[in-house]
Amino acid sequence: MTAIYKRELKSYLTSMIGYLFIFFVLVLTGIYFSAYQLSAAYPKFEYTLSSLTFVFLIGVPLLTMRVLAEERKQKTDQLLLTAPVSVGNIVLGKYLALVTVYAIPILIMCTYPLIMSKFGEVSYTASYTAILGFFLLGCANLAIGVFLSALTESQVIAAVLTFVFLFAFYMMNGISSFFSKTSMSTCVTFALLILAAALIIYTMIKNVVISAIIGAVGEIILVVIYVIKSDLFEGGIQKVLEIFNISGHFENFTNGIFDITGIIYFLSIIAVCVFLTMQSILKRRWN
Numbered sequence: 001m002t003a004i005y006k007r008e009l010k011s012y013l014t015s016m017i018g019y020l021f022i023f024f025v026l027v028l029t030g031i032y033f034s035a036y037q038l039s040a041a042y043p044k045f046e047y048t049l050s051s052l053t054f055v056f057l058i059g060v061p062l063l064t065m066r067v068l069a070e071e072r073k074q075k076t077d078q079l080l081l082t083a084p085v086s087v088g089n090i091v092l093g094k095y096l097a098l099v100t101v102y103a104i105p106i107l108i109m110c111t112y113p114l115i116m117s118k119f120g121e122v123s124y125t126a127s128y129t130a131i132l133g134f135f136l137l138g139c140a141n142l143a144i145g146v147f148l149s150a151l152t153e154s155q156v157i158a159a160v161l162t163f164v165f166l167f168a169f170y171m172m173n174g175i176s177s178f179f180s181k182t183s184m185s186t187c188v189t190f191a192l193l194i195l196a197a198a199l200i201i202y203t204m205i206k207n208v209v210i211s212a213i214i215g216a217v218g219e220i221i222l223v224v225i226y227v228i229k230s231d232l233f234e235g236g237i238q239k240v241l242e243i244f245n246i247s248g249h250f251e252n253f254t255n256g257i258f259d260i261t262g263i264i265y266f267l268s269i270i271a272v273c274v275f276l277t278m279q280s281i282l283k284r285r286w287n
Helices: 002-013 016-039 045-051 055-064 069-073 077-081 087-109 112-116 124-149 155-170 172-176 183-205 208-228 236-243 247-254 260-286
Strands: none
Touching: 002 016, 002 087, 016 045, 016 055, 016 087, 016 112, 045 112, 045 124, 045 247, 055 087, 055 124, 055 155, 087 124, 087 260, 112 124, 124 155, 124 247, 124 260, 155 172, 172 236, 172 247, 183 208, 183 236, 247 260
């Protein structure tokens, strides 16, 4: 894993991609920092970080689009798959290299509260708690980008997929507002999702009977639960979509709260995406 980590890190720091990402993050941070902290004399650096969450929509696709897609296109992934190193170490080495590149602007951001302290009182606890949350938010977004890059051999498609998914997560509050909170509408939506899941299973196993049984059992269980206690479905869509509201879990950090739940949430996203990336590579290995 160490050799892969060093190779990936060197590739980012000897090309324009890594420096372009660092430059992009720091330029936007400097603009907001100058506007809010220096010009407006606003003492809360966490407010700047809260306004910067959109930076991942462009920065993450730029940084992760080639991490695995390029390996597939150049067929160099075959060398990695036949090397005496586990798939887990391959994925972790590449992911940790991305995190290291991302950590460079984060470390520079750590000096901003110190600069602010020269002009007045600053809450270091709130500022560095927000920086920690911002770092974890970025790491979660990078993990999503790595997983999506493993699904295709085209850098462009990987970048577009990453942008679309991150944008959907970024707009999750607005998306959830389009759905009704009534029990009936939630039940109907879940029924459609079960039907879609059955169709996806059919495309994977090509077995009509098994897919139909899974879909039928799911629909029956859904109806039984609705008949017994329909109150459970009130606001159910919003609760499900809240799981994918990644930026929403960053809000507590911007309020100076050391959110253990938020830390576990971000680490869970990272673990799930790394695991899915490993499974995607293993599937290609055995195929």
